[in-house]
Amino acid sequence: MATGNLTLGQEQGTLSARQRIVNDFSIIVATVNGSGSQSSNSVLLKSIFGMGVPVSGKNLFPSNIAGLPTWYTIRASKDGYVARKRDSEVLVSLNPETAREDVLALPAGGVAIYEEKLNLKQYRDDVVFYPVPIDKITAEVCPTAKLRKLVRNMVYVGAVAQILRIELGVVEGGLRKQFASKQKVFDSNFGAVKAGFDYAQQNLPKQDPFFIERSNQTTGQIVIDGNAACAMGAVFGGVTVVAWYPITPSTSLVEATIDLLKKLRMTPDGKATYAVVQAEDELAAIGMVLGAGWAGARSMTSTSGPGISLMAEFSGLGYYAELPGVIFDVERSGPSTGMPTRTQQADLLSTAFLSHGDTKHPILLPGNVKECFEMAGAAFDLAERLQTPVFVFTDLDLGMNNWMSEPFEYPAKPQDRGKVLTAEDLDRLGGFARYRDVDGDGIGWRTLPGTDHPKAAYFTRGSGHNDAAGYTEKPGEYQAIMDRLARKFDYARKLVPAPVTVRDGRSKIGFLAFGTTDFALRESLDQIEKEYGKKVDYMRIRAFPFTHAIHDFVASHERVYVVEQNRDGQMASLLKLDLPADQVAKLRSILFYNGLPIDARTITEEFAAKEGL
Amino acid sequence: MATATANATPGPKVNQIGLPILEYRGGKSTLCAGCGHNAISERIIDAMFEMGVQPERVVKMSGIGCSSKSPAYFMSRSHSFNSVHGRMPSVTTGAVLANHTLTALGVSGDGDTASIGIGQFVHLMRRNLPMIYIIEDNGVYGLTKGQFSATADIGSVLKHGVINDLPPIDTCALAIQLGATFVGRSFSGDKKQLLAMLKAAIAHKGTVMLDVLSPCVTFNDHEGSTKSYKFLQEHDDPINEVGFIDDFEEIDVDYGSGQIFDVPMHDGSTLRLRKLHEDYDPSDKANAVRTLMEAHENNEILTGVFYIESQKPTFIDQLNIVDEPLATLPQSLTRPPQHALDSLMASLQ
Numbered sequence: 001m002a003t004g005n006l007t008l009g010q011e012q013g014t015l016s017a018r019q020r021i022v023n024d025f026s027i028i029v030a031t032v033n034g035s036g037s038q039s040s041n042s043v044l045l046k047s048i049f050g051m052g053v054p055v056s057g058k059n060l061f062p063s064n065i066a067g068l069p070t071w072y073t074i075r076a077s078k079d080g081y082v083a084r085k086r087d088s089e090v091l092v093s094l095n096p097e098t099a100r101e102d103v104l105a106l107p108a109g110g111v112a113i114y115e116e117k118l119n120l121k122q123y124r125d126d127v128v129f130y131p132v133p134i135d136k137i138t139a140e141v142c143p144t145a146k147l148r149k150l151v152r153n154m155v156y157v158g159a160v161a162q163i164l165r166i167e168l169g170v171v172e173g174g175l176r177k178q179f180a181s182k183q184k185v186f187d188s189n190f191g192a193v194k195a196g197f198d199y200a201q202q203n204l205p206k207q208d209p210f211f212i213e214r215s216n217q218t219t220g221q222i223v224i225d226g227n228a229a230c231a232m233g234a235v236f237g238g239v240t241v242v243a244w245y246p247i248t249p250s251t252s253l254v255e256a257t258i259d260l261l262k263k264l265r266m267t268p269d270g271k272a273t274y275a276v277v278q279a280e281d282e283l284a285a286i287g288m289v290l291g292a293g294w295a296g297a298r299s300m301t302s303t304s305g306p307g308i309s310l311m312a313e314f315s316g317l318g319y320y321a322e323l324p325g326v327i328f329d330v331e332r333s334g335p336s337t338g339m340p341t342r343t344q345q346a347d348l349l350s351t352a353f354l355s356h357g358d359t360k361h362p363i364l365l366p367g368n369v370k371e372c373f374e375m376a377g378a379a380f381d382l383a384e385r386l387q388t389p390v391f392v393f394t395d396l397d398l399g400m401n402n403w404m405s406e407p408f409e410y411p412a413k414p415q416d417r418g419k420v421l422t423a424e425d426l427d428r429l430g431g432f433a434r435y436r437d438v439d440g441d442g443i444g445w446r447t448l449p450g451t452d453h454p455k456a457a458y459f460t461r462g463s464g465h466n467d468a469a470g471y472t473e474k475p476g477e478y479q480a481i482m483d484r485l486a487r488k489f490d491y492a493r494k495l496v497p498a499p500v501t502v503r504d505g506r507s508k509i510g511f512l513a514f515g516t517t518d519f520a521l522r523e524s525l526d527q528i529e530k531e532y533g534k535k536v537d538y539m540r541i542r543a544f545p546f547t548h549a550i551h552d553f554v555a556s557h558e559r560v561y562v563v564e565q566n567r568d569g570q571m572a573s574l575l576k577l578d579l580p581a582d583q584v585a586k587l588r589s590i591l592f593y594n595g596l597p598i599d600a601r602t603i604t605e606e607f608a609a610k611e612g613l
Numbered sequence: 614m615a616t617a618t619a620n621a622t623p624g625p626k627v628n629q630i631g632l633p634i635l636e637y638r639g640g641k642s643t644l645c646a647g648c649g650h651n652a653i654s655e656r657i658i659d660a661m662f663e664m665g666v667q668p669e670r671v672v673k674m675s676g677i678g679c680s681s682k683s684p685a686y687f688m689s690r691s692h693s694f695n696s697v698h699g700r701m702p703s704v705t706t707g708a709v710l711a712n713h714t715l716t717a718l719g720v721s722g723d724g725d726t727a728s729i730g731i732g733q734f735v736h737l738m739r740r741n742l743p744m745i746y747i748i749e750d751n752g753v754y755g756l757t758k759g760q761f762s763a764t765a766d767i768g769s770v771l772k773h774g775v776i777n778d779l780p781p782i783d784t785c786a787l788a789i790q791l792g793a794t795f796v797g798r799s800f801s802g803d804k805k806q807l808l809a810m811l812k813a814a815i816a817h818k819g820t821v822m823l824d825v826l827s828p829c830v831t832f833n834d835h836e837g838s839t840k841s842y843k844f845l846q847e848h849d850d851p852i853n854e855v856g857f858i859d860d861f862e863e864i865d866v867d868y869g870s871g872q873i874f875d876v877p878m879h880d881g882s883t884l885r886l887r888k889l890h891e892d893y894d895p896s897d898k899a900n901a902v903r904t905l906m907e908a909h910e911n912n913e914i915l916t917g918v919f920y921i922e923s924q925k926p927t928f929i930d931q932l933n934i935v936d937e938p939l940a941t942l943p944q945s946l947t948r949p950p951q952h953a954l955d956s957l958m959a960s961l962q
Contacts, residue, residue, distance in 0.1 A: 272934055275932045287707065
């Protein structure tokens, strides 16, 4: 089914008027971009979280500063599903421009909470209507006209809380935390929440079946977006040089990094243990990262598709001259400018081989915010160990939306600074050859500029070189380096994060997926089991190059569906290049690429169609 | 430190850190015989030797082109990075941020700087990153066999007769306008001037931008070229006489007052500029740019130190970085403690 005309009956089971639907529905808030609804939606999400109910939020916003329509969906799920759901049962309508379309998209039996003036009752009669005079209430509680825009959104938060039976004390607690040091701001915001709550209590008797009931499923959990999680991972991973160029949706990753560095990485005498440069473009950003990595710093940049394209030439230098550096790619919909505020997993193939010549790069693929934290830190270890640029891929959905998670654990291992020779080592060895494989893992030893030894220096170049870092055009010397680089990349299979076997019940059919597709696929596995009686296996890929466990997973299944959010089946293509020839024909693709995050129903339907169920 | 014993024959002359000039040499040049770039490499060797710079404290950076190959031909005891075309500024920025205790010497060409690299060049100048940026400027692309670059003068003629009709980019005027704090032009054939400017460059704290005219003997040294040895020798018009006085040398007082512009350098040395053009003040930014523009109109080639400002904070000062190199900070300084993560987690619950 392509679009959302499902009735509640289909998704929720038969619905009688009195049947309660508890902690298992979606809210969609329709507003105008730039109206400040981001913070009120966040309060609503955290209130449901505060009620102990698993929740997720997604901001569907335009590439625009102010004025265009924006939607925010909040999904409460007692089963812990956090993927996008195709349909939302509860609409909060504040945007006159989309009001008609929004209310018509509700399933029968749904709920519309709206600014009274929009008069949504004119469009249909099979949903529950709760008109709220939001502007009037706002004017009453907020005498200062210029503050009204900010508190207006809190009025609907109060009304929604009352209608869905979210406890006012929980909303209050969340607000108090958000405005901890600003009593006045708290007062005006909570005043608006209370006014909306009271209005609904006095004027809008409950007619709908949707309830948020207190649970204990979020105890000890945190809520954070993926960009902030990556930033935290980088800061605890010991990043010292950050060079970047602003680009949606990765900007907030570096901004969060800067905030954390200012807080956590100053010496007692007020000096910075880091440097951040806003570069002139992505070419300069990656150049700075590699220059810093060469000189021994833990360096990073963060970008999205167009920036990745600009980094192509330097990425090849990083591969060939063997320079560490960490590049975050928060993917958005391409090609070209594409849809900058929509999500996709479509930079995989171009980045795996980014640059001209025989080039390939390790890519880490976190599937949730906790892994964002862990892999961001691990990427620095890996880059220095492998002496090569390491990419960390998330996407707009993971990076810019709020997710629940177990709290992050403090890094257990000390930093791995890789193979670096000191002046004392050089005294003992009497010299070294920069690109010689002395340990059999394909990785040479390096020295850092400034090492106080007359034999420390070597010449770094992107031109042909031999194992002593000398210029060469000799066929044998050139090829020996290329072969060693291939061995190094093969060795990287042992160092990158291993895949996660989510389900291996010895089914004949398996799923492979990565990143944010995981959220929808886990839900789809349950749907497939419930609706078709089939238990299907699933392995989540967490890195390129592929570990041998992925080969084994394909080998032990008859058919393997690779689910991903791009048009061309990029992960499937990458797998086909890596798998033995007799395994390739087992792969099939389930693809989703319209810019929205993938949902479970799409996977289930595609799977059923392909399997002839 | 090399010390002579009673029986030994006197060793080679050593500098103040005890190194003979041999320790500042590089590999054999593969550039054309007579290339101006080789003379510049020689002057770099002389300057580093005379200033007593520890070679291990220097990083040699370059982009792509004939000029960018030259770091292989001097100072083999220094780390070197021959990067990608036009991108040496960013790589150097990263390296200096990682270890700001090093002396960064960047060598670029007119194509590498004024065409493909102009974007990174202008932003480097804005930041006043502590480094020496040398353009080995011959007005043509050598490795691709003689196309005009963006510093070629209007009317300059290529070997096969093509005439340049686009205006040149004056990299010195640009650098002064954008914020570089030591800007000058020299000529590879003027040993004395170039050596003095390089020594002052080593002593300067901030971005030094030196455009060194350096004839290409193969593609741009013929009649009709404005970057040939002959043309440059005939048209070189020094705006000041550049002298460099080490902190341990006596400052002589040969010149009359009003003729001398002494600049105290960061390391205690002095840059002495004797005015050759009446009333030229190298601390006046607007006048420096105007003088360069007027020289273009009059078909003059000015050399010397055009602009110097020795007190401006560098990029490193502005970033407030710790004194130790960021590259080698211990984990105790780069990984916040457990309780920092605990309180972040608590704030997200």
